[in-house]
Amino acid sequence: MSDKVLMKGNEAIAEAAIAAGCRHFFGYPITPQTEVAAYMSKRMPKIGGVYLQAESEVASINMVLGAGAAGVRVMTSTSSPGISLMSEGISYIAGSDVPCLIVNVERGGPGLGGIQPSQSDYFQATKATGHGDFHMLVFAPSTVQETVDLISDAFDLGDKYRMPTMILSDGLLGQMMEPVVLPEAKDPTDNKEWAVKGHQGKRAHNVVNSLYIDPKELEDLNIARFEKYKKIMETEQRAEEYLVDDADIVLVAFGASSRIAHSAVDMARKQGIKAGLIRPITLWPFPEKTIKKHIDHAKVFLSVEMNMGQMVEDVRLTVQDKKPVHFFGRTGGMVPTPKEVLEQIVKLNGGEC
Amino acid sequence: MNDLNILLAGFGGQGILFTGKVIAYAGLMEGKEVSWLPSYGPEMRGGTANCSVCLSENKIGSPLVTNPDVLVAMNLPSLEKFENDVVPGGIIIVDSSIIAKKVQRTDVKTIYIPASEIAEENGIKGAANMVILGKLFKETCFCSEENLDKGLQKTIPPKKMDLLDKNRLCIKLGREN
Incomplete structure (x- = not known):
């Protein structure tokens, strides 16, 4: 019992991501998600991480693409209208096979909508978070504890399959407090051979890109990606x-x-x-x-x-x-x-x- | 004790959310399933704040308390808004130093306590919420005395721990009045 603490869903998201080894957060405030960013802004500087409030959601998601391409564990969080703004970047991330975690603490829509809890981004999360043929792994926790547990899994599976993952939360789960047991901190091994980072000229340089002018090449790539999706559909349903x-x-x-x-x-x-x-x-x-x-x-x-x-x-x-x-x-x-x-x-x- | 759904409501700044958190932490210490859900949004700025707390032996479904077993009303708008939502046989605790109006319902147990006055008379202005908590504790026995105190200690931020004894005193006054 003693290690159970009461935590707000949004704060638990941040703490769980840190425990999962995430040291890079890029975002822009929006209700009812802002506590994630606020918590990160306090914690990240103390643990050698990066917290950056970008000038917009569009900038945030492209920073996520950059950090993810460099091979680090990276995340952003926002609420419904913010995901719409990020959708181009999310498509680029999927098209570049870059893992990252995207958190959506949903609010009512469409448009600016309202700030109270909603689940009206189901279509957006599961069918078309951006243009083009792609999917993301989407997790829907129902308790604060489950949110914490799924964040760790989302990072791991994102890395395993080289794809963006989403935690689809909402204003209710984000704002409420429940008891949680936080996981042990882990230090994910850095073995992303595809990542674009310094190599002192010891190997051919890597390219992370989503531009393919040759239609056959793009089709082959999409087909290969859907083979991966098929495997995920067989093994990752929960x-x-x-x-x-x-x-x-x-x-x-x-x-x-x-x-x-x-x-x-x-x-x-x-x-x-x-x-x-x-x-x-x-x-x-x-x-x-x-x-x-x-x-x-x-x-x-x-x-x-x-x-x-x-x-x-x-x-x-x-x-x-x-x-x-x-x-x-x-x-x-x-x-x-x-x-x-x-x-x-x-x-x-x-x-x- | 059976499951208890509590709705605390008042002005922002009266310590509504804090009180809810003490109850939730005390419930957690007691080994119960607990949830705490604040109202959020523009109505908090200068308006009303409310907070749903659920204590249960079982997994908690909806954390949003729409029909409370206990309503704590610390201002008139809150009493008027939520009075009719209380379950028959439930409890309404009213800070009578702030709310002059009487509860209209006859199928609930109503407790009037001049919590703000009691706190102020004892030199702890602004601790009416803890007086009410003492009363709520006495009426519902939602946890042991020891766990209530543990909940309080868990909730007070480390920097304000010098206020622990004053809070304890207010809880005691609430239980005795």
Whole structure:
């Protein structure tokens, strides 16, 4: 017990990244994410790291590209509109096969939107964070502890696959405090042979680049990258199952909304309704294997999100019309209540609400 | 003790978030699952601040307290905003030196405590939040006395540790009044 500390989600993001060996942070403040940068600005100078507040999100992400290309563990964090500004840079990073960590503490959109929690960047995170054919590994923690644990994994897997990774958090998880056990600090070994850094003329110089004028060369590269994605889709899917094995009504929810769905499942069970929850931990790759296991016994699926219905499309693609897939969500910064979700469950169970 | 969902609300600067953090830390010391969620955004600047704290034996679902078991109201707008959200049979603790209005609900237990006056009379102006915490502790016994004190020690920043005994005194006054 003694080593558990209460920490804000945003501060835990920063501390976990430092523990994972990240010593380079470039960013620009935006609510509800600013505590990540504020924490980094205090800690980085004390541990020989770099904290730099850039002039914009566009500058930040290109600094991330530069540092990542030099082979160091690097990250940025922002909130929804900031990711839109970074999208060109993120595409360059993916096209250059550079690992880095991007944190999105989502707020309501579109546009300047609001500053309250939201999950309306699911499409952006999983389908098109920038132009071109590419994916990122996207992790959706649901507790402060899980945020801490996934940051370490995100850095490691980013390095392993040479690709950008994203932690998709939101204003609720970023602002709340929960007990956490911080991981042991690790010192990632520096063996990135592809990185562009000084070599005293002892080898041919490396090039990290996303420009390929010859279409055949670019196609080959994209195909090779998608071979890598295929392998990731096979091996890196993650999801948590809660009371799903005998469930008639299977909820699917990630991040903050999964906590609410979890409470609603408990309430439904108390009423004798067989509800369960599948909680995707990786949003890309989407955990289709876990969902497919339950198509036969489930009567109906219900995707619960803090948006107008985004992940529900992936649930439908996975369930393939074999069972009905419904959606319930609140948006704009509104957080659904367990009672509201329970009403949906009761309705799907054929009862009055 | 059963699960306890607490909503603390008042003006920014009354120590609402701090009080919530003491409760959450005390709950953590007690071995419970805990969460602490502040309101954030423009309403904090000169307006109201509120804070949701959940203490549970089980994993905490929504950390946002919409129907509190205990409401602490340290200003009138907070009481008016949240009075009707309290669960039937719940508790409303009102700083009666700030709020003259009476609670309309009859299906909740209402406790009026002149917390600001008590703190000021004892020379610790601005510690009404700790007086209220003492009262809340007495009413709910959400943790042991020892763990409450540990929670307080964990929450006070090292640079302000000289205020520990004054805070302890206010908690004691809250329990006795």
